[in-house]
Structure formats: structure tokens, C-alpha cells
Amino acid sequence: MNPVIPYPALLLKGADRSLIISDLHIGWEASLAEQGLHIPSQAPKYAERLRLIIKETDSARLIILGDVKHEVARVGLREWGDVPSFFQELLEFVEEIYVIPGNHDGNLEALIPERVKMFPVHGLTIDHKVGLIHGHAWPRPEILGCDTIILGHLHPMIRLLDAAGFSTTHQVWLRASSDGEVLARKLLSHLGRKLEGDAGDAMKRYFNVTLSNPHCIFIPSFNSLLSGQVLNRFEGGARLGKAYTGPLLRSNGIQLMDAEAYLLDGVYLGRLSDISMTGKFT
Ligand SMILES: [Mn+2]
Numbered sequence: 001m002n003p004v005i006p007y008p009a010l011l012l013k014g015a016d017r018s019l020i021i022s023d024l025h026i027g028w029e030a031s032l033a034e035q036g037l038h039i040p041s042q043a044p045k046y047a048e049r050l051r052l053i054i055k056e057t058d059s060a061r062l063i064i065l066g067d068v069k070h071e072v073a074r075v076g077l078r079e080w081g082d083v084p085s086f087f088q089e090l091l092e093f094v095e096e097i098y099v100i101p102g103n104h105d106g107n108l109e110a111l112i113p114e115r116v117k118m119f120p121v122h123g124l125t126i127d128h129k130v131g132l133i134h135g136h137a138w139p140r141p142e143i144l145g146c147d148t149i150i151l152g153h154l155h156p157m158i159r160l161l162d163a164a165g166f167s168t169t170h171q172v173w174l175r176a177s178s179d180g181e182v183l184a185r186k187l188l189s190h191l192g193r194k195l196e197g198d199a200g201d202a203m204k205r206y207f208n209v210t211l212s213n214p215h216c217i218f219i220p221s222f223n224s225l226l227s228g229q230v231l232n233r234f235e236g237g238a239r240l241g242k243a244y245t246g247p248l249l250r251s252n253g254i255q256l257m258d259a260e261a262y263l264l265d266g267v268y269l270g271r272l273s274d275i276s277m278t279g280k281f282t
Pocket residue numbers: 023066067102104153154155
């Protein structure tokens with residue numbers, strides 16, 4: 001499993017080479033019109049970028065980890081046209097497309113061609129090793145038995161500020177460790193399962209899942225114009241917008257502040273908790 005530098009895309013090697021991306025937010029540009037910004041849809045540009053990446057990585061499958069479109073519950077006027085033509089274009093150069101819906105994907109079924117496979121919001125696992133989920137909903141229990149969980153939803157960014165007050169904001173990859181026991185406890189209680197003894201035994205008994213302490217990888221959004229969450233907003237630690245975290249992060253079972261942050265070009269920045277806006281990057 002490797003990030004495809006310098007793109008916000010991950011290549012999952014194996015029998016079927018899958019390219020994983022997240023958070024396209026098709027329709028975002030249209031929503032900016034209210035602020036006086038009139039930008040044409042960037043969807044054709046993203047399709048072209050994906051064509052190049054898929055060719056370069058020889059991927060047989062594209063997996064989109066949610067937030068294909070931008071309007072949360074309804075389908076925006078431009079989305080009716082932009083989303084179907086985006087998928088039609090992709091299907092010309094990739095054999096299979098999987099979509100795991102995000103919180104912005106209300107009514108997405110109406111817009112995607114039949115050949116695109118939609119999965120439940122609870123995500124899916126590949127070879128029992130990699131769990132895939134957008135991040136706004138609880139995962140299916142099997143995901144807690146994986147070595148790695150790949151998530152979107154956060155749109156992670158860091159902001160660097162220099163002594164003159166100039167700043168830059170960069171999209172980042174995050175790699176965090178987790179405590180499977182904590183995650184499983186919260187999941188079991190969410191599912192209304194009685195917990196006697198440790199959560200690992202209960203996961204085995206109820207779901208035949210061998211609990212793991214998965215590494216969690218948060219993918220930067222594929223839409224490069226999109227806004228994101230600056231995770232080093234305050235010195236000494238970040239503060240997440242509550243609505244934009246999801247149950248896994250809210251369970252406190254993922255050590256997000258200790259996550260390793262990488263720029264899209266692969267440069268390692270350090271751990272999130274060590275990157276302050278006015279710290280070592282000034
Ligand atoms: Mn999103």
C-alpha cells in the first residue's frame with residue numbers, strides 16, 4: 001500500500017490493484033457562486049487526472065471513499081449533469097469502480113451508472129486486512145479486525161505561519177495508531193451488544209472478528225480547491241470541528257494528535273502534536 005506521490009491517492013497492491021481516493025465534492029465550485037466566485041466545474045479536470053494516475057499505476061479498480069458530490073442531502077442543479085458524465089468518463093479507462101458513500105452523498109444512487117458498485121456507509125474490507133470507510137458512520141465490525149483502516153472525511157490540512165505573518169496551508173496525509181479495545185467497546189455499545197469481559201472476546205463471540213489495533217490512514221481530499229480542517233490550529237494541539245470527525249475519532253480510540261503528517265509530495269513533517277503554527281517551521 002503506497003501513496004501515489006504527489007497525488008492524494010493510495011495504491012493498494014494485490015491481486016486486483018486498487019486506487020483509492022476520497023472527497024471529490026463535485027458541485028463545490030457551484031456552491032461558491034453565492035460568494036461571488038464563478039468557477040467552471042473542475043470535474044473534467046479530476047477525471048483527466050485520474051486517467052493519468054490509473055494508467056501510471058496500472059490500477060484495475062477505483063475506490064472512492066465518499067463525498068463524491070458536494071450537496072449533502074439533495075442533488076444540486078449542476079450535479080445532475082456533472083456526476084453522471086464524470087463516471088461515464090472514468091468507466092472508459094477503469095474496469096471497476098466502487099463507491100462507499102459519505103455524508104454528502106444523499107441520493108447519489110440516482111446519479112451513478114449501473115456499472116458502478118455502491119457499498120453501505122459501514123464500509124468494506126479487502127482480504128480481511130484493509131478496511132475502507134468514509135468516516136462519518138460506524139464501521140462494520142470486520143473493519144476492526146483489519147491491520148489498516150483507510151478513511152476520508154477529515155480533509156486534513158496543516159497551516160504554517162512565519163514571523164512576518166505570512167502563511168501557507170497544505171493538504172496532508174495522516175497516519176495514526178489506534179486502540180482496538182476502545183474502538184470495539186464503543187462499537188459494541190452502539191450496536192446494543194452486551195459487553196461481558198473484554199471487548200476482544202465479545203468481537204470474536206458476536207462477529208467472529210479477531211480484534212486488532214489498526215493503523216488509520218486519513219486521505220487528503222482529491223478535490224484540491226476544497227476547504228479542509230487545519231489540524232494544527234492551536235499551539236500544542238489541534239481542535240477538530242465536532243461535526244466533522246465521526247464516531248471512530250469521537251470514541252477517542254484513535255491517537256490523532258500523535259499522527260504522522262506527510263505532505264502530498266511525500267515530505268515527512270513530524271507528528272501533528274509537534275507541529276505548531278509558530279513552531280519549528282517559522
Ligand atoms: Mn468530505
